[in-house]
Amino acid sequence: MLRALHDAGPAAAILAAGLGFLAYLLAFPAQGVSQHVSPTTLPTVLAACLVVLGALMLLRAVRRPRDDAPPEAPRARPHGGNARVLLLLASCGGYVALLPLAGYLLSTALFVGATAWLFGNRRPLSIVLLMIIVPAVLLVFFEKFMIIPLPGAALLG
Amino acid sequence: MDVLLAAAAEVIALQNVAMIALGLVIGIVIGAIPGLNVPLAVAIALPITFKLAPIAGIAMLVGIYKGGTYGGSISAVLINVPGTPAAAATAMDGSQLTRQGHAGKALRMSLYASIIGELVSDIVLIMLAVPIARFALKFGPVENFALGVFSLTLIAVLSEGNMLKGLSAGVLGVFLSTFGLDPLTGDARLAFGSQELSAGWSFIALVIGIFAVSEALSMVERRGAGPIERSRVRLSDAAHRLSREDWRHAAPAIARAAPIGVFIGAVPGLGSAISAYLNYGIARALSRRPERFGKGAIEGVAAAEAGNNSVTASTFIPMLTLGIPGDVITAIMLGAFMVHGLVPGPQLFRDNAPFVAAFFVLMLVTTALHLVIGRIGLGLFIQAVRVPNQVLYPVVLALSFTGVYVATNNLFDVGVMLGFGVLGYAMNKFGFPVAPLLIGFILGPIVEVGLRQSLIIARGDLTVFVRHPISAVFLVLGVVALVWAGAREWRGGAARGASAR
Structure with a gap:
């Protein structure tokens, strides 16, 4: 379950970011002179790729969380590690x-x-x-x- | 022969040797400091060289160039902070070797691979400058696009073991490279009205954030990991010496990386970062132990460094033979040549043959001195592994922030570095490889500009990419690499599935 959440979190983030950028780029006004590939063509294709990859990862994380990698060995979580990370970022x-x-x-x-x-x-x-x-x-x-x-x-x- | 002997006598004059040595030391120091780059050092030293004899002035600049290209690997290996963008490829395995207590191995391999790469590049410059320049000039937008696409297929190779995560990182890298002004039309895209973002994401901020800041975040999370060595570290210790086994793995990687790097250097507009990553990817693709890459593979360090430094002489090929500077550094050097009344191009070989011969000898002498100075420096550099994390990381962070500020001269990019640091930390935590992201970011503009320029020239005819023979070869190689990486991934997945059952 934890493994599924571990993989589903970033997958959902990629999917959401891809969708956000895709919506932004599709609403972008056409620019420049007539061209075979416009300035927004490549970013739009890449945002669509992020959506597809995010969706695939999400699907895989939800459907078969144990297949893609062996479970990590249990590791002692350092005491107060997350707090120190946040404090360092704040610094x-x-x-x-x-x-x-x-x-x-x-x-x-x-x-x-x-x-x-x-x-x-x-x-x-x-x-x-x-x-x-x-x-x-x-x-x-x-x-x-x-x-x-x-x-x-x-x-x- | 007489010309070469006279040139050798001129180059080994005390003043010239001193200038080469000074240039090498300056270059190594500048290269090792994040944010300070080789073009900046060459530009600052340029006015000093005006007062010197032509060969002495050029000697100092060549020393800075070669030393600086190598110097980035020192901080990459020792503190996981690439001094130059190209050294990021070295950091992947070099820093892992340092963590395992083998910093000396990584530093030695980085120096020796760099020297071999430089030597091959020097020899090619001397022997084959004209034919290579002719061939390199056949590279237009179509060929650049195909080379970029072929290089992008390395993302699939570097993603082996978790293809979806690797591809996501690679796509994200290319996507990030499209922010800011469109390189062809100048139209703003994905800048969100920000003046600072209109120039796109700063590469140096991205590299330092992904490596240095994310490393600091990971380290502060599991605080307590002290230095590996407490007493004076000796390079002669077994842990820091290169074994025959190490050379057995590294030699083929260097042998492949040097000629590939030489060719990339000769093509205007590519450069050392692309060479380092391309060679790192190829080394992994052809390795019998690809699973070691990213975990301390000595051949990873060797391929990246040989590829990185083998561009240093070949970038002079288009400049000397045709008067076309291939990158920023050779553009600055072109200025130095012209100040001294030397006009690069075919006439340089006709009118200033003694100078050209002296320049060729200068490249070889610089490489030899680089080996000597680099070898002396190793004993000093390696002592950095004794510094405890409580002292090391505050210094690394201060240096990273300062380096990005001086490189970009704005605080926005310092914030960008911090953002990429968080991204790198999250990628490490969730098992996403960072190499594909960096490769995508470097190659994105080459692929996009190549594609669009090609289609404009060919009036939208996509067959242009298969009608150009060089382009067709690269595209076929790209398809082969993809199929091969896919097959290896599928076999690996099947094996993992079987062992899980």
């Missing part, structure tokens, strides 16, 4: 949001500190050193050696 999202406001140096330092903690680093000195060294080295390398500007801090003008 990444927060970093992207903070970059233009706080600038590269400060936001990268905070991001590195947060991710080091999420990966299990509990030594304050190690975290502080990482927060100082990593952004500083990257900033000097990219801005001074490669002459590529990194985001400045809008909050500091």
